[in-house]
Amino acid sequence: MRKDEQGPHTGLLSVAAALVLLLSLLTGCSGGSSDAQGVVRLRFQSLAWQKESVDATKALVEEWNATHPAVQVQYVQGSWDTVHDQLLTAFEGGEAPDVIHDASDDLADFAYGGYLADLSGLLPPRLKADIPARSWQTTTFGKGVYGVPFLQEPRVLIANAKILKASGVRIATPERPWTWAEFRQVTKKLSGNGKYGVAWPLKEPVSVTLNLGLSAGGRLFTRDGEGRAKVEFTAGDAVVPDTVNAQVNTDRSAARTTLGMGGSDTLPGFFGGKYAMVPLGFSYRQQIVQQAPPGFEWTVLPAPAGSAGLDQGVSPQTLSVARDSPHKKEAAEFVDFLLGPANMVRLAKGDWMLPTGTEALKDPALGTVEDGWATGAALAPHLRSAPAQSVRGYPEWKDKVATPALQEYYSGAIDAAELKKRLVEDGNRVLARYRR
Amino acid sequence: MSTRTRAWGRTGQYLALLGYLAFLAFPFLWLISTAFKSPRELGSLHPTWIPRHPTLDNFRQGFDEQPLLHAGLNSLVAAVSAAVIAVLIATPMAYVMARHRGRLAAAATGWVVISQAFPFVLLIIPLFLVLKDLHAINSVGGLVMVYVVWSLPFALWMLNGYVRAVPAELEEAAAVDGAGRLRTLVSVTAPLLAPGIVATALFAFITAWNEFFFALVLLKTPEKQTLPVVLTHFLGAEGVADLGPLAAAAFLATLPSLVIFAVIQRRITGGMLTGAVKS
Numbered sequence: 142m143r144k145d146e147q148g149p150h151t152g153l154l155s156v157a158a159a160l161v162l163l164l165s166l167l168t169g170c171s172g173g174s175s176d177a178q179g180v181v182r183l184r185f186q187s188l189a190w191q192k193e194s195v196d197a198t199k200a201l202v203e204e205w206n207a208t209h210p211a212v213q214v215q216y217v218q219g220s221w222d223t224v225h226d227q228l229l230t231a232f233e234g235g236e237a238p239d240v241i242h243d244a245s246d247d248l249a250d251f252a253y254g255g256y257l258a259d260l261s262g263l264l265p266p267r268l269k270a271d272i273p274a275r276s277w278q279t280t281t282f283g284k285g286v287y288g289v290p291f292l293q294e295p296r297v298l299i300a301n302a303k304i305l306k307a308s309g310v311r312i313a314t315p316e317r318p319w320t321w322a323e324f325r326q327v328t329k330k331l332s333g334n335g336k337y338g339v340a341w342p343l344k345e346p347v348s349v350t351l352n353l354g355l356s357a358g359g360r361l362f363t364r365d366g367e368g369r370a371k372v373e374f375t376a377g378d379a380v381v382p383d384t385v386n387a388q389v390n391t392d393r394s395a396a397r398t399t400l401g402m403g404g405s406d407t408l409p410g411f412f413g414g415k416y417a418m419v420p421l422g423f424s425y426r427q428q429i430v431q432q433a434p435p436g437f438e439w440t441v442l443p444a445p446a447g448s449a450g451l452d453q454g455v456s457p458q459t460l461s462v463a464r465d466s467p468h469k470k471e472a473a474e475f476v477d478f479l480l481g482p483a484n485m486v487r488l489a490k491g492d493w494m495l496p497t498g499t500e501a502l503k504d505p506a507l508g509t510v511e512d513g514w515a516t517g518a519a520l521a522p523h524l525r526s527a528p529a530q531s532v533r534g535y536p537e538w539k540d541k542v543a544t545p546a547l548q549e550y551y552s553g554a555i556d557a558a559e560l561k562k563r564l565v566e567d568g569n570r571v572l573a574r575y576r577r
Numbered sequence: 578m579s580t581r582t583r584a585w586g587r588t589g590q591y592l593a594l595l596g597y598l599a600f601l602a603f604p605f606l607w608l609i610s611t612a613f614k615s616p617r618e619l620g621s622l623h624p625t626w627i628p629r630h631p632t633l634d635n636f637r638q639g640f641d642e643q644p645l646l647h648a649g650l651n652s653l654v655a656a657v658s659a660a661v662i663a664v665l666i667a668t669p670m671a672y673v674m675a676r677h678r679g680r681l682a683a684a685a686t687g688w689v690v691i692s693q694a695f696p697f698v699l700l701i702i703p704l705f706l707v708l709k710d711l712h713a714i715n716s717v718g719g720l721v722m723v724y725v726v727w728s729l730p731f732a733l734w735m736l737n738g739y740v741r742a743v744p745a746e747l748e749e750a751a752a753v754d755g756a757g758r759l760r761t762l763v764s765v766t767a768p769l770l771a772p773g774i775v776a777t778a779l780f781a782f783i784t785a786w787n788e789f790f791f792a793l794v795l796l797k798t799p800e801k802q803t804l805p806v807v808l809t810h811f812l813g814a815e816g817v818a819d820l821g822p823l824a825a826a827a828f829l830a831t832l833p834s835l836v837i838f839a840v841i842q843r844r845i846t847g848g849m850l851t852g853a854v855k856s
Contacts, residue, residue, distance in 0.1 A: 184797070190813045192642055215798070220809035223793055230794045234705040236714055238797075244814070345815065403816045413622030422815070432620030 181212045181468050183475060186219045186238035194491030205478055212471045232256040239466040240475060245279035245290055246456035246530040252287035258462040259285035263473035268480060276497040279457055279526040288459030291480050292494040294423035295453055295520040296353060302438035304331060304417040313442045315519035321357060321384050324445040328394035331417040340399040340407045340416035341385055346547040347539045351528050352454035354381045357447030362532050369576050370532040372568040374561045380447055382550060390553040400551050412437055420444060423517045424493040430512065441513025443520055451520060454527035457497055495521050534575035542567045611824035619820055635821035645826055648807040652786055655717050655803060659724035660782035663732045664774055671736035689730040701794055715797040724785040732777045739773025775841050783834050804830050
């Protein structure tokens with residue numbers, strides 16, 4: 142009885158005391174880079190996520206640390222899903238990593254917000270010369286360069302080789318791609334009996350539409366004399382949306398059900414022979430290699446070409462340096478090490494993407510026919526800066542105007558005139574707020 | 578109402594309940610099924626509930642690629658600490674609010690309601706700066722502080738209801754029998770509050786165990802990261818995911834909550850029944 146009376150009371154006190162002790166210990170464990178013994182410590186936040194790319198990145202960090210005892214790099218893994226919010230908070234709190242892995246279409250806010258270092262004077266001439274000007278354009282905001290573009294992926298048509306061969310259609314190549322009109326005819330021919338020529342995964346329709354639209358001369362965004370962006374919908378801009386709309390609603394050669402899907406969601410139907418082709422990012426090849434049933438034959442074709450040939454927009458993966466980093470010079474040296482030609486090839490293979498570096502692109506491993514590498518490499522010279530990525534207000538325009546408008550147009554709920562009206566009129570109202 | 582009509586009504590109720598349970602269980606059962614499928618089977622056009630060729634490779638790969646065990650330990654420390662501290666603070670507060678109704682109690686209740694109205698996105702940057710000043714960034718201790726503050730209002734609200742359900746006459750009877758205030762609280766009130774305390778602790782634990790955004794923002798180094806943050810490392814750009822290992826890791830991440838709930842469920846139910854009989 143006595144024990145019962147005292148038990149809970151003393152028990153609670155003990156637990157409380159233990160927790161206070163634990164908390165003080167844990168709080169005291171707060172980390173942070175230090176310069177003890179003169180060693181510079183950098184934090185590198187990587188977004189590599191697939192085993193091969195994580196292994197390649199970690200191995201490179203280890204190699205750097207082994208050969209640079211005075212500058213030690215700590216590998217920190219971030220996530221594509223949350224990187225923007227996480228970085229924004231870290232920048233505001235002055236706790237951002239020194240070297241930051243991101244994508245060029247996510248950099249505009251950080252660059253204009255003054256969170257990233259201008260790398261123009263920090264990078265060595267070798268690296269500057271190795272990456273083409275069209276790629277540097279993706280990370281140039283105003284007069285500064287706020288990231289090094291290093292991996293990119295074109296959108297390609299991944300096709301069921303057996304279905305294509307059996308149909309007798311001409312197989313597109315980078316030298317002789319299909320035109321958009323020809324692509325429509327081909328998908329029509331490949332459709333019927335519950336099967337479709339193409340499955341467009343358009344859960345996020347805006348970047349696909351804009352990036353592929355470059356091939357037909359679409360730009361959608363233009364700038365006035367003072368550099369202010371506005372939306373204009375030209376005949377070139379209409380080619381991709383009109384083709385998709387016709388395939389879904391007129392020809393029935395594109396599956397309606399995949400319009401709300403992500404790329405991975407279309408793969409079971411692709412493997413099952415329901416869809417002859419799926420337009421996907423180049424890196425999806427890894428999933429296909431992993432998941433395709435034994436004996437499944439697939440091939441990589443270039444996306445259709447328009448008046449501007451095979452041009453398409455990309456938002457390369459980037460490496461940036463935080464403006465608040467006390468060791469910008471060392472951080473830039475580490476970036477240069479990571480992006481040396483041989484290392485860039487390792488990173489590209491790990492992520493199943495194309496390197497931006499011209500030297501890395503010459504590597505024979507990236508020119509092989511196997512797994513479609515050669516098709517991707519042939520597309521590299523045609524990759525341009527995604528049209529919208531430096532436009533202030535683009536994220537809001539995309540979420541509030543373009544995404545619902547394109548989704549409704551592709552499903553047949555609105556016509557082309559309404560699409561144009563929404564993209565241009567509603568869109569310019571959104572962008573106007575960012576010009577003030 | 579005839580016996581036959583009652584039987585039909587009861588059958589309908591059970592069917593509705595069964596449907597609801599199936600609705601709740603579906604995502605979890607699918608998660609388990611996915612966790613044991615090979616990449617090839619995950620790409621099948623005709624997926625099955627029972628994996629055709631069950632494999633543990635996803636679990637192996639999950640543990641190989643990410644520090645799941647270490648992250649799980651961090652989550653456990655954070656969640657248990659937050660739950661215990663929140664309950665230690667909330668219990669006496671709830672008792673005072675329930676038994677001494679005055680302006681202070683009304684103000685405290687108002688604070689609880691208002692504090693629930695702020696979305697955490699609004700708080701995160703100021704909170705980050707405050708914790709930075711306290712040198713509590715990148716520490717599980719700092720995270721525990723946030724979790725305690727975050728779960729405290731609701732814990733207080735929950736416990737307030739449980740305290741009110743304990744008849745004040747019981748405490749008065751103990752006082753008449755000669756028990757002092759402390760003795761009354763420990764021997765009479767506390768045992769009757771046990772189910773409420775357990776339920777509140779469970780709520781605080783699950784809130785902290787599943788919490789993602791604060792942990793993402795406040796913890797910088799890999800060795801401090803909690804399980805929900807590490808799970809996002811299986812996600813790539815544009816919603817692409819390493820589905821098998823992600824499902825395996827997510828399945829493991831749900832186990833502690835399930836086990837703890839299974840263990841203490843009887844206490845909660847038992848306590849409720851006890852209260853029902855007394856009232």
